[in-house]
Amino acid sequence: MHRQLTLVAAPPPEAAAAVLTTVWPALLRSLDGDGPLAVLPAGTGPADAARAVLRPDQPLEPGTDLVVVTSGSTGTGKGVLLTAAALRASAAATADRLGGPGSWLLALPTSAIGGLQVLVRTALAGREPAVLGRGESLATAAARLPAGDRHYVALVPTQLRRYLAEEPAALATFDAVLIGGAATDPALLAAARAAGVRVRTAYGMSETASGCVYDGVPLAGVSVRVADGIEVSGPVLASGYRLDPAGTAAAFRDGWFRTRDAGTLDDAGRLTVHGRLDDVVISGGVNVSPAAVEAALREHPSVADAVVTGLPDPEWGQRVVAAVVAAPGARPDLAELRPWVSARLGAAAAPRALTLLDAVPTLHTGKPDRRAVQRTLGESQ
Incomplete structure (x- = not known):
């Protein structure tokens, strides 16, 4: 019997706290293998585009626990097929790299892998998520994280730039501020570190269950090589693309994912990402x-x-x-x-x-x- 995909709508920004009663319990079921999940982005247009990719009426690929629709910033979005094992491997390796499990503040949309992995890391640590509300100060939201625990937050560069200008002291209270989702200017990173912010850069994507290379160094179990572009292997990899065997075969070969990003590895194996191969x-x-x-x-x-x-x-x-x-x-x-x-x-x-x-x-x-x-x-x- 084929498993059917369950769709959950991500709450709009003005109702971000509803994540706790909608996406959070559905994700816990997904991690337990009890309910394959896809989270639709807020807004009618983005949600309809995601449904067109997901085609929930069609049988789900075997072994899939989560499907994440990519943004399609330079092309058509894809449905990335992830197993609970890949999500857990990513979360465990991240906790190890950052210094141990802790409490996470959710400041990213849960329709994308960055926000979903914040919830996975939270679940794996046995904590409850705290959610940054629209218009809420970072300091107010951070105050809801339990005292005495390690505190983490994941942001995109635009958010780091804004909070560094408006609330640098609040940023500096986190044990790690994980920056991913887009290239981060070295000048911005230098300014954040000068302000006492413990910023860590993350390179990854939906196909690698979120960040898989931190500060240029692959997570435990992850291997990186550079051929025509950056390629990644390890337990964090997706199993392919939703209803797209040709796209899956082209991107996933012999246990490696071809990212279409340009990069170089230094003699110590540290990765520098130069951008998309076709972004010129x-x-x-x-x-x-x-x-x-x-x-x-x-x-x-x-x-x-x-x-x-x-x-x-x-x-x-x-x-x-x-x-x-x-x-x-x-x-x-x-x-x-x-x-x-x-x-x-x-x-x-x-x-x-x-x-x-x-x-x-x-x-x-x-x-x-x-x-x-x-x-x-x-x-x-």
Whole structure:
């Protein structure tokens, strides 16, 4: 008899505490093998897109306990098939790396692997989760964590940037602040550490049951190699993609997952991630890394955040364009940002167009919605 997938809707941000009565008990059943689960993102549009990927009317692949729909920030989302064993292996290795089990503050959406793994780590530690409410201060939420225990929180870089500006003392109370979900600027990490924040970087994805490489070092049981791109093996790996045998065969081979990320390993086996293999703007025959341009822009005192992409150009092939969020009281323009980037990365990397945003749009995972930004930039040119 085929097992059927159970769908649970993630509470909207304004009702985040409802995670405790909806997603949390369903996840516990999933970890016990009693109820295969998928958590739909909040909002009708994202939830409908996730259902189209999940197709709950179809039989579930054997051995699956959790299906996570990827964000699809640069393409169509996929349903990642995870076993309870992979989730537990990731949680156990994370606890070991961070210094032992502890209490976690949930500050990420539970429709994505980052938030779901916070709950798995909490369950494995025998604790109850605390949930950061929308508009609630970090300090207030952290005060609900039990005294005398180790305290942990997982954030995406945008959240780290905000809380470092608004509540650095609260951030510094955590035994570890785990940063994943997107590349983190070295300048931001340095600022956090200078403020006493015990920040740890995590590299991973839904297909590796969340972070599998911390501060460049693979978790216990995880192996990493670099061929055409970064490849990962170990007990944390997913078993494939929902109703996509061709995609599964292409990405999972001989016990290794091909990430499509570029990276290098040093002589000590420490991994440095350089971004997506296909995330490059070719302008005038020069390869430009959008991530590098974003990092340079964020270092400018007038810029709070930035997203960079390429648009078609009849002369250059592609032109580098940027959407930026201004720092308080500032109004950056191309006249000051172009030479700033050019001095650091070369003339080809300097943006040729600029759009100001009130905030960077995000996907349900908390990552920047690059396709939405690209549409905005295209419409403004």
